Amino acid sequence: MLSLAPHAPCLTFANVGMLLEHLRISSDRWDYGDQPTCLPPISRCNIGEVAAVFIATLIGLPEVLGPLHLLWVNLVTDGPPATALGFNPPDPSNMRRPPRGRSDPLVTPFTLFRYIVTGGYVGLATVGAFIWEYHQRGVPIEKLARWGECSTWDEGSIAGFEVACDAFGSGPGQGKAAASTVALTTLVVMEMLRALCSVSERESLLRKPPWANRFLLLGVTTPILLHMAVLYYAPLATVFKLTPLVRREWMTVAAFALPLVLIEELLKLVARCLSHN
Numbered sequence: 001m002l003s004l005a006p007h008a009p010c011l012t013f014a015n016v017g018m019l020l021e022h023l024r025i026s027s028d029r030w031d032y033g034d035q036p037t038c039l040p041p042i043s044r045c046n047i048g049e050v051a052a053v054f055i056a057t058l059i060g061l062p063e064v065l066g067p068l069h070l071l072w073v074n075l076v077t078d079g080p081p082a083t084a085l086g087f088n089p090p091d092p093s094n095m096r097r098p099p100r101g102r103s104d105p106l107v108t109p110f111t112l113f114r115y116i117v118t119g120g121y122v123g124l125a126t127v128g129a130f131i132w133e134y135h136q137r138g139v140p141i142e143k144l145a146r147w148g149e150c151s152t153w154d155e156g157s158i159a160g161f162e163v164a165c166d167a168f169g170s171g172p173g174q175g176k177a178a179a180s181t182v183a184l185t186t187l188v189v190m191e192m193l194r195a196l197c198s199v200s201e202r203e204s205l206l207r208k209p210p211w212a213n214r215f216l217l218l219g220v221t222t223p224i225l226l227h228m229a230v231l232y233y234a235p236l237a238t239v240f241k242l243t244p245l246v247r248r249e250w251m252t253v254a255a256f257a258l259p260l261v262l263i264e265e266l267l268k269l270v271a272r273c274l275s276h277n
Contacts, residue, residue, distance in 0.1 A: 051123020060145045062168045064130045076223040081195035084219030125256040130183040170241045181242040189257040197264040
C-alpha cells in the first residue's frame, strides 16, 4: 500500500483520462448512431397522413381531414417534438453495442418496416376514429361510404338531421365537424405518443422513460396545449371547423391512440433482438 502512494496522482489522472475517453466515445457513438431518432416522428407522421387520406378515399368516405387540418398537424407535431428529440441523452446500453459501420445506411430495411407499420396504424386509427364517431351517431359505415347519394335519401333517414346531407357537411349545425375533430385529435395524440416513444429507438420506455429528455416533455406539452386551444376557444374552433370534445369522444381518442405505444414497444423489442444477433 505504501509503495503505491507516490503513484496515486498518476493513477488518479489515468482514471480521469480513461473516464473522459469513455465519455467522448459514448458521445461520438450517440451522435453517429442514435441521433436519427428525431427523424422517425416526422417520417411516420407523413406516412400516417398519407395513409389516412388514401384509406378514406379508397372506402369512399367524406373528407376526414381538410387542408387546414393537415397543415395544423404538420405545424404542431413536426416542429417542437422533433427539435426536442435532438436533445435525447445516450441510451444506457450505448457502449455495449458494436458501433455502426461507416457504410451502414441511415434507414435500414427494418427501420423502413417500422415506418410502414406505425405509419399504417396511424392512418387506420385516424380513419377508424372518424368512422366510429359516425357509428356512435347512428350512421353505419354502409351509409357513410355512400354519402354522395345523400340527396336521394328520405328526410329524417339520419337521426338528428332533417336533411340527410347535413350529416356530412362541416358547416354550423352539420355533422362532419364532430367526426373530423375526433379524427384530428386522435392523429395529434398519436404523434405526441410516438414522439415520447422516440426518446430511444431501441430501449423500452421502462428503461429509458420520456422524462430522460426534459426538452421532449416541453416539446410535447406545448403542441397539446395549442391543440386544446383550437378545440375549446370558440373563434379558433370556428376557423378550423372543429367542435369541443366531450368525455365520450375523448375515450374514443384514447381507445384508438394508446395501442400505438404497445406497437412501438413491440418493435423496439424486435430491434433489440436483431441488434443482439
